[in-house]
Amino acid sequence: MTRPPRRRSCNANRLWLNARHLGGFRDSLSLAVRTQESEMRAALVxxxxxxxxxxxxxxxxxxxxxxxxxxxxxxxxxxASQRRRTAGRPPHR
Structure with a gap:
């Protein structure tokens, strides 16, 4: 197992976050995300x-x-995804 380059890793994180969010509006995407997560969870177990x-x-x-x-x-x-989008901006208060 190798670690993906940082940019690729950040893009993958954003992809999962977006897929989960949009899955709330699209049944087919929700099913695909749940299936992938189930397979990953089983492999890790x-x-x-x-x-x-x-x-x-x-x-x-x-x-x-x-x-x-x-x-x-x-x-x-x-x-990491949120931090990159807000780099250089002061914390929200």
């Missing part, structure tokens, strides 16, 4: 389960661990 079985880390609930990871990643993506 399997990966975490493999890591637990290999003794790489511990958790009693791989799904719960994955949800914590996804919340952190998604929050960071939203923060």
């Amino acid at each position: 399997e990966l975490v389960g493999d890591g637990v079985r290999a003794g790489e880390f511990t958790t009693e609930d791989p799904l719960k661990a994955v949800l914590h990871i996804l919340v952190a990643v998604e929050g960071l993506g939203a923060y």
Whole structure:
């Protein structure tokens, strides 16, 4: 696994944020986003389960661990996307 270039990563974050938002208005897009997220979540649960079985880390609930990871990643993506759009502007008060 390699890390994508920063610009590509920011664009991917914005794509997911926009897809989620627009999915509220378009059923087909909502279904596509939910399907992709479900597949990603299942793959990550399997990966975490493999890591637990290999003794790489511990958790009693791989799904719960994955949800914590996804919340952190998604929050960071939203923060990075917002931060880039407001660079150089004072904080909103």
